[in-house]
Amino acid sequence: MKDMQNADLRVRVGALTLDNPIMPASGTFSEDLADVFDLDVLGAHVLKTIMHGTRAGNPTPRVCDLQSGMLNAIGIPSKGIDYFRDEMLPYWAGFKAPLVVSISAHSYDEFAHLCAEVSLDGVAAIEANISCPNIEANGNAFAMRPDTTHEVVTRLRAKTDLPLWAKLTPNTGEPAEVARAAEAAGADALVVANTVLGMSVDIANRRPRLGNVMGGMSGPAIKPIALRMTYQCANAVDIPVIGCGGISTRDDVLEFLIAGAAAVQIGTATFQSPTAMARLITELESWMQEQGVASLDEIIGSIEAPNAGVFE
Amino acid sequence: MTHLPTVMTVPVPQGLRPRCCEATCRVVSNTPVNGEYRLLTLEAPAEILDCQPGQFFQLLCPAPLGEQPFLRRPMSIYGYDKAAGRLEFLYKVTGAGTRGLATLDRGDAFNVLGPLGQGFSMPDDWQNLMLVARGVGLATLAPLARMAQEKGRKMTAICSARRPELAMSVDLFESYGAEVIVVHDQDGSSTPEALRPLIKARIEAGQVDAFYTCGSSRLLRLLQELGAHHDISGEIAMEQQMACGLGMCQACVRSFRVGDRIIQRRVCREGPVFPISEAM
Ligand SMILES: Cc1cc2nc3c(=O)[nH]c(=O)nc-3n(C[C@H](O)[C@H](O)[C@H](O)COP(=O)(O)OP(=O)(O)OC[C@H]3O[C@@H](n4cnc5c(N)ncnc54)[C@H](O)[C@@H]3O)c2cc1C
Ligand SMILES: Cc1cc2nc3c(=O)[nH]c(=O)nc-3n(C[C@H](O)[C@H](O)[C@H](O)COP(=O)(O)O)c2cc1C
Ligand code: FES
Numbered sequence: 001m002k003d004m005q006n007a008d009l010r011v012r013v014g015a016l017t018l019d020n021p022i023m024p025a026s027g028t029f030s031e032d033l034a035d036v037f038d039l040d041v042l043g044a045h046v047l048k049t050i051m052h053g054t055r056a057g058n059p060t061p062r063v064c065d066l067q068s069g070m071l072n073a074i075g076i077p078s079k080g081i082d083y084f085r086d087e088m089l090p091y092w093a094g095f096k097a098p099l100v101v102s103i104s105a106h107s108y109d110e111f112a113h114l115c116a117e118v119s120l121d122g123v124a125a126i127e128a129n130i131s132c133p134n135i136e137a138n139g140n141a142f143a144m145r146p147d148t149t150h151e152v153v154t155r156l157r158a159k160t161d162l163p164l165w166a167k168l169t170p171n172t173g174e175p176a177e178v179a180r181a182a183e184a185a186g187a188d189a190l191v192v193a194n195t196v197l198g199m200s201v202d203i204a205n206r207r208p209r210l211g212n213v214m215g216g217m218s219g220p221a222i223k224p225i226a227l228r229m230t231y232q233c234a235n236a237v238d239i240p241v242i243g244c245g246g247i248s249t250r251d252d253v254l255e256f257l258i259a260g261a262a263a264v265q266i267g268t269a270t271f272q273s274p275t276a277m278a279r280l281i282t283e284l285e286s287w288m289q290e291q292g293v294a295s296l297d298e299i300i301g302s303i304e305a306p307n308a309g310v311f312e
Numbered sequence: 313m314t315h316l317p318t319v320m321t322v323p324v325p326q327g328l329r330p331r332c333c334e335a336t337c338r339v340v341s342n343t344p345v346n347g348e349y350r351l352l353t354l355e356a357p358a359e360i361l362d363c364q365p366g367q368f369f370q371l372l373c374p375a376p377l378g379e380q381p382f383l384r385r386p387m388s389i390y391g392y393d394k395a396a397g398r399l400e401f402l403y404k405v406t407g408a409g410t411r412g413l414a415t416l417d418r419g420d421a422f423n424v425l426g427p428l429g430q431g432f433s434m435p436d437d438w439q440n441l442m443l444v445a446r447g448v449g450l451a452t453l454a455p456l457a458r459m460a461q462e463k464g465r466k467m468t469a470i471c472s473a474r475r476p477e478l479a480m481s482v483d484l485f486e487s488y489g490a491e492v493i494v495v496h497d498q499d500g501s502s503t504p505e506a507l508r509p510l511i512k513a514r515i516e517a518g519q520v521d522a523f524y525t526c527g528s529s530r531l532l533r534l535l536q537e538l539g540a541h542h543d544i545s546g547e548i549a550m551e552q553q554m555a556c557g558l559g560m561c562q563a564c565v566r567s568f569r570v571g572d573r574i575i576q577r578r579v580c581r582e583g584p585v586f587p588i589s590e591a592m
Contacts, residue, residue, distance in 0.1 A: 032559035032581065035331035037322035048562075056576065063555045063563040065408070067380045070555065074562050077576070219382065271383060271556045272372065274425060275334050278322040 007288035008295045009281070011043070011263050013240045014163050014188040016098055016124060018043035018263060021296060022253070022281050025244050025267030026102040026127060026167070027074065031091060033270070037278040042097050043263060047088070049102040049129045051078045052114050059211030064200050069219025069246065070268060071198050073212035076104060076132070081117050089122050098124030100165070104132045108155050116159040126162050128153070128187075131169035131194035143169045143194075146181035153185035165242065167191040168233070170222070175229045176236035183237040191242045191265065192230045196222050219268040220246045227259055234260025234301060248276060250283040260301040316421055317357040317397070332426050332558075335360045337399065339420040342413070345402065346478060349448065350414055351390070354399045354422060361394035364431025365455035366549050366585040370557035371401070372423040373412035384425060385409040386554050386580070388452040388526075399424070402451035402480065428557050429584050432456050432547050434463060438522040441465050442514065442546075443490070444535060446472040446502070449527020450480040452549045456524055457488040468514065470495060472502045472528065504534040511535075515542045522546045523588060535588055546588040552579040567592050 009020035023044040024033075030048065033039060057077030064071045079087075084101075092099045101118050103126060105111035111128070118126060130142035130152055142152040143166070153166055166182040168175065170193040179190055195216025200209040208214075226245020234241045243261030247253055248269035256264050269276040293299060316338040322330075337354035345351050360369075370384035391400035405414050416422060434441075434456075441460055445453045450471055460467050467490035473479040479494045486492050493510070495501040514520050515538065523535045523546030532548055539546060552564040559581035566583075567574050568590040577583065 028556070028560060030560040032556075035558065036334070037330065041323050057562060057565070060563075060565065061553045062565075063383070063553055063561070065381060065383050068382060070383055072555070072561070072563065077562055077565075271561065273320075273334060273423075274556070274558060275320045275322045279320070 007285050007293060009285055009288070011296055011300070013242065013262050016044075016163055018098065020281050020284070021257065021261075021263035022277050022284070023100070023242075023263060023265050024270065024277060025265035026129065028267040028270050033274060036274045040095050040097055041278055041281055044098045044100050044124070045092060045095060046100040046127060046265060047092070047102055049076050049078075049104045049132075050081065050084050050114075050118070051076050051104055052081055052110055052117075054078060054080045061209060061211050064209040064215070066200065066217065066219070066221060069217055069221035070271070071200055071210055071215040071217050072195070073210045073215035075212070081114065084118065085120065089120060093122045100125045100127050102127040102129050102167070104129040106132070108152055111152055112155040112159050115156045119160040119162050123162060125165055125188070126156070126160055127165040127167055127191060128156055129167050129194070131167055131171075141169050141171070143167070143178055144172045146174060146177040149178045150181040150185045153182050153187050157186035163188040165189040165191050167194055168229070169194045170225050170229050170245065171197050175232045179233040179236045179241075183239050187239060189240045189242060189262070190233055190237065191244055192233045192261075193226050193245055196225060218245070220248060222246045223252060227255055230256055230261050231259040231303070248272070250280055250287060253280055253284060254287070254299065257296060257299045258301070258303050260303065262300055317355050319357050319359045332428055333357075333359050334423065334425045337422050337424055339416045339418055339422055340398070341418055342416045345480070348404050348478060349402055349480060350405065352401045352403065352413060352416065354424070355397055356399040356424070358394055358397065360424070360426055361392055361397070361399065363389050363392045363427040363455070365389070365459050366431035366452065366547075367427040367429050368557075368584060369399075369401070369424045369426030370428060370554070371409075371413065372425075373409040374415055374420075374422075376408065376411040376415050379408040379411065381409040381412050383555055384557060385413075386551070386557060388549065388584075389427065390451045390454050392455065402448065402454070404448045425557065429580055430582065432459075432524060432549070432585050434459065434465070439465055440519050440521045441467045442511065442520045442523050443467060443469040443485075444472070444507075444511075444523060444525045444531050445470070446526075446528035446531060447474075447478075448480070449525070449549070452526040453524060454481055454484055457485050457490055461488040466519075467491070468493065468519065470507065470511075472496065472531065474498075504530050507531075507534060508538070511538055515544065520544055524548075525588065532588065532591055536591070539588055547585050548588045548591050549584045550579055550586060550591060551584065554580050556580070
């Protein structure tokens with residue numbers, strides 16, 4: 001079966017079928033990327049998290065360079081729900097790639113309310129960014145613990161019939177339990193994961209390098225953490241897991257798929273190379289043709305047991 | 313082996329041309345200009361050379377020994393020539409990224425993204441221009457001076473530096489027909505107090521329709537004050553830490569005063585050029 005003509009890149013994420021498994025990660029993508037390539041080649045479009053009201057976001061500096069990645073403390077500058085409905089939704093409706101809307105809030109009520117408000121025509125799925133601080137739990141993110149995860153996903157589930165994805169945080173010590181809680185509460189898929197909490201200090205002036213002091217680490221440096229958590233979650237639940245964290249090459253994509261991801265999100269790699277997602281799709285297709293892989297079903301979750309004790 | 317220079321080929325919407333491209337250029341030269349600056353000259357594909365003065369590129373800097381710059385570094389276009397396939401940057405070595413740039417040698421492949429952002433405007437009623445820049449800010453104004461010459465505008469360029477020998481590109485500005493005034497910190501001629509009467513005299517003699525500036529917040533405040541008093545507008549090229557350079561991440565916002573409101577704008581997208589009166 002070598003050198004096939006057609007490789008099928010389609011993947012299923014619950015009720016949705018995506019043309020390919022490559023989609024952007026929330027906060028690293030906007031209509032501005034249409035200046036670089038045709039956004040309709042993507043498996044889906046995932047927008048920057050929106051919150052209900054208008055918000056300014058964090059003080060600058062909002063990003064900082066690391067050896068093999070970056071820190072960000074952008075916050076969630078948001079133009080609010082009205083701007084989303086009146087300005088953004090009509091723009092994204094012009095594409096055939098399914099639109100995934102990321103939402104967040106600091107309390108259960110606010111979150112549930114926003115979920116109902118964004119359940120609009122033209123939205124293919126809702127991604128709940130439950131990795132942001134919950135004011136009702138001392139500022140801990142909802143996704144830090146199974147009980148708060150269960151509560152927030154239950155409240156969101158009650159407000160929408162759209163596919164609901166829960167985006168988890170790698171900062172939890174109980175990834176499998178949190179994943180199961182989200183599944184039990186009715187999530188249709190998990191996105192694994194958000195950024196790893198970090199910090200950096202400029203020794204010249206002894207100041208934190210981020211205006212917000214702490215921020216989220218992303219890029220190749222966090223790939224092993226995100227891959228490990230994707231594997232743990234994929235083993236813990238029956239719903240699809242979307243891998244995210246440090247993916248920048250074709251082989252990174254394949255690692256996540258083999259570990260059990262049904263699709264992947266690409267974030268920081270787009271900052272280094274804005275053409276990255278478009279190239280990954282082509283490279284994945286050529287790889288499948290070279291390897292005689294007809295469908296990604298053959299790859300997803302195909303991880304083998306370690307070859308213990310044998311050095312090949 | 314790939315043939316350089318080249319642009320990354322990606323699917324583009326039918327009938328559309330991408331506004332900016334990721335391209336691999338070939339280094340023609342990378343030479344010290346004086347103690348602090350270096351001039352990087354690239355052989356670049358035509359697709360990225362429809363530039364406007366004031367726009368910038370995001371450079372993927374090579375890793376210098378022991379350091380690994382990760383994000384791209386924003387750099388103003390110092391010179392561009394589509395017919396000759398040339399693109400130039402003038403940079404100051406300050407940290408890991410620019411130290412990496414300094415390691416580039418003739419013949420090396422080098423990845424750039426651009427052109428990015430909104431450049432300077434030059435409406436017809438801006439006939440007499442005053443360019444005021446400090447340090448590496450002069451690099452940003454160099455292509456503007458060339459455009460002004462092409463449009464037949466009159467120019468005065470005030471070049472500010474710490475020491476007279478660090479004043480950049482004096483000959484270049486003169487070759488574009490500008491009257492160049494070098495001011496520096498050593499004799500105190502670069503302070504706002506020293507510059508105010510000099511600029512004011514020219515305004516009163518009707519020699520200034522517009523200001524362009526880059527590189528100093530003290531100069532910005534001076535021009536804002538003089539501009540407000542004498543009703544002279546102008547533009548400033550601003551800097552901010554960036555990640556994507558395309559408008560996606562919101563890292564590069566700065567505050568601007570528009571009427572009685574303070575608003576946030578992205579330096580990489582709405583800028584880097586802004587009205588002097590709105591900058592903060
Ligand atoms: C639109 C624009 C145009 C510019 N044009 C020029 C130019 O023509 N010539 C020139 O020498 N410099 C220019 N700069 C500044 C240049 O980007 C920085 O000097 C450079 O990024 C420093 O990187 P580094 O790794 O050497 O230094 P480091 O200090 O190690 O950089 C650490 C981080 O801070 C960021 N950073 C540091 N200084 C600046 C700065 N002034 N502005 C924005 N980000 C910064 C870097 O990009 C990097 O992410 C420009 C900046 C902007 C925003
Ligand atoms: C600048 C920036 C902004 C981000 N904003 C959001 C956001 O608004 N919502 C969210 O769920 N994740 C956000 N993220 C996290 C990414 O979606 C992604 O989970 C993370 O960066 C890890 O993937 P990566 O290593 O491929 O970037 C942001 C990341 C970055 C770098
Ligand atoms: S640098 Fe990303 S929005 Fe400006």
